[in-house]
Amino acid sequence: MESVGSGLAAIDWHDDRADVYLSRPDKRNAMTVPLMDDLITAFERVDADEDIRAATLLGEGPVFCAGMDLEMMRDRVEPDAGIDRNKFPEVLETIEETRQPVVVGIKRAAPAGAFELTLPCDFRIIGRNAKYGLLEVQLGTFPHAGGTQRLPRLVGLSKAKEIVLTGEFVDPEEAADIGLAHEVVDTDDVDERAKAFADKLCENAPLGLRNAKKALNAALETPLEQGLAYERQLAYEIDDTHDYREGFEARLEGREPEFRGE
Known part of the structure; x- marks a missing residue:
């Protein structure tokens, strides 16, 4: 495991998978500005690595993340706190x-x-007993780092209002039923299942994975005609590549493809 920046995040590199860890287990991985800086650096490094096809985001120790460091949140309104709200x-x-x-x-x-931290991820694997919810209305504020914008795109406006405005935890099984979580597993299996899911993604063509993610992320924010044009553009970028030819040749020859990301 390789520490990043101030050591509050870490990356465990594998052949084609990177595991990014929140690495503040003594504080249940509660987020501070240095930890957030380290997460930015970690994912920028993952993004730049041409050998990595998929990544995980995990919490070191027994808990994924307790959310924001409460002392930091209390003090950030002070004029001399020096905390970057962005x-x-x-x-x-x-x-x-x-x-x-x-x-x-x-x-x-x-x-x-911590709930908001999971929303920009592409897949969410959740433990059966996880405490998972947006509690901000119970703390005198409301989720404002994308919770009111990303969540409706995942579960619909009515269900998002219920989750945000009640401030109650979402039952993991319900999270799966409404499309918020992709799989519910035993608590002790969460990290390994996330890695296994990422490994399954790694079997596919990296260029296809990356361009499909771009197209899918644009789908809910782009008029259909414009989205279809963008989809075709991204597909055309891959046509004259080794991986495109290799994928079809391997299928015709009845063998596993050897993708190279080029």
Whole structure:
């Protein structure tokens, strides 16, 4: 495991998968500005690595993430706090714009800011007993790092209003039923299942994965005609590549393809 920046995030590199860890287990991985800086650096490094086809986001220790550090949140309104309010949105945008698909493992807890941290990820694997919800209305504010914008795109406006305005935890099984979580597993299996899911993605062509993610991310924000044109443009970019030819040749020859990302 390789520490990043101030050591509050880490990357475990594999052949074609990168595991990004929140690495503050003594504080249940509660997020501070240095931790957020480290997450940005970690995902920028993953994005730049041509050998990586998929990534995970995990919490070191028994808990995924307790959300924002409460002392930091209390003190940030002070004039001399020096806390950048745009830092957390930058973290989420960096994850969202990472070229590779990202699988997050949600074990035991992901409230408030930690919930929002999972939303830009492409797949969410959640533990059966996870405390997963947007609690901000119970803390005198409301989720404002994308929670009111990304969540309706995942579960619909009515269900998003219920989750945000009640401030209650979402049952993991319900999270799966409404399309918020992709799989519910035993708590002790969350991290390994997230890695296995990412490994399954890694079997596919990296150029196809990356351009498909771009097209899918644009789908809900783009008029249909414009989206279809963008989809075709991204597909045409891949046509004259080794991986395109290799994929079809391997299927015709009845063998596993050897993709190279080129």
